[in-house]
Amino acid sequence: MQATRPLLFKGFIGRSLDEFKRLSNIAFKLEGIKGAQGPYELHKFHGPTSVQDCKVMSDAEIGGFSKSNLDWVVSPPPSSGIPRASPHSPGYARFHGTISTQLPKDRPEITRSGYAAFRTRDRPPTVFGTSLWNIDPYVYLALRVKSDGRSYFVNVQTESVVPTDIHQHRLFVKKPGEWETVLIRWNDFVRTNYGLVMEPQAEIMRQKVKSVGVGLTDRVQGPFELCIERIWATNDDSEADSVVEKPAATVGEGELKTKQGQKISWASK
Numbered sequence: 001m002q003a004t005r006p007l008l009f010k011g012f013i014g015r016s017l018d019e020f021k022r023l024s025n026i027a028f029k030l031e032g033i034k035g036a037q038g039p040y041e042l043h044k045f046h047g048p049t050s051v052q053d054c055k056v057m058s059d060a061e062i063g064g065f066s067k068s069n070l071d072w073v074v075s076p077p078p079s080s081g082i083p084r085a086s087p088h089s090p091g092y093a094r095f096h097g098t099i100s101t102q103l104p105k106d107r108p109e110i111t112r113s114g115y116a117a118f119r120t121r122d123r124p125p126t127v128f129g130t131s132l133w134n135i136d137p138y139v140y141l142a143l144r145v146k147s148d149g150r151s152y153f154v155n156v157q158t159e160s161v162v163p164t165d166i167h168q169h170r171l172f173v174k175k176p177g178e179w180e181t182v183l184i185r186w187n188d189f190v191r192t193n194y195g196l197v198m199e200p201q202a203e204i205m206r207q208k209v210k211s212v213g214v215g216l217t218d219r220v221q222g223p224f225e226l227c228i229e230r231i232w233a234t235n236d237d238s239e240a241d242s243v244v245e246k247p248a249a250t251v252g253e254g255e256l257k258t259k260q261g262q263k264i265s266w267a268s269k
Contacts, residue, residue: 039142042133042212043120044230045093048072054213055121058097059113063104067097068116073227085144085179085229092229101219116224119155119213132159133209138233140183141212142240146227149176151218156189159208167204168192171214179227180241183234 044050051072058068074091076082085092101114123131135141141154152171167189173180186206191198195217212231216224237243 039236040133040135040138040233042135042209042231042233044232045072045228046090046230048091051093053121054093054118056118058116059100062110062113063107064110064113065100065102065104066114066116067100068095068118069097070095070118083179085146085227089229092227094225094227095214096223096225098223099216099219099221101221114219114221115215115217117155117213117215119157120211122210130159132207133233134207135186135204135209135233136206137235138186139235140185140233140237140240140243142181142183142232142234143171143214144179144181144229144231145171145173146179147171147173147176148225149173150216150220150224150226152226153215153217154184154189155213155215156204156209157211158205159210160205162193164193165198166192168215174241179229181239183237183240183243185243186233 043053051070054070056068056070058064058066060066060068071094072091073094075084075089078084095116095118097116099114099116103113104110123133125131141156143154153168154171156167158165158167169184169189171182171184173182186204189204191201214226214228216226
């Protein structure tokens, strides 16, 4: 066990150097004055270890029967004729499994099940303190995905006063079964707690983002599959296949609700 200490220390120093480089780059480019000069990578699935940096969840944790997996898939060769996530992507993650609404018989307190999700793990500390994402200079959250068309949510967690708060937004896609880039405005995320919309609403703590992930809570029994190549923050809407605008249309069962049971509205542009 003693032999692991230098490795842990080296990892800490390495992370600290990376953070120092990032902060120095921001200062050198005067991004605090001029604004962000390019995209900000939050997580990319370009290698087998990338899925290990994520936590996979489902109602199995409370005795349910849904199954959830996150696997890394190598991109097909260009000569295969199979569409790739992006021209130079070596691979991507496949979030898949089965949703079941069956309730555990020995847990009478459990009255609802049927969900699956994954999120990036909390980032390890550096010499500068807790490692968090500062997305304040950016307008959009971007995701490169290939969806089966089910009602997925994008989940963002911050270092909030209420640790269980999650900011959520529907992941609307235009081309199920095909790769596309979806942009969501950071300001359009909704603050929730255990699946209920909270009041008063509050904007995301943009300088203290801890994790980002995707969940499925439509409670439709059967298999699901969502492929995702990378997640990043950006100001460039020209790279998107679709930009999700402000809420304007009501959606169906399995979406977010208020404490009074009213469904919230979303936009699907």
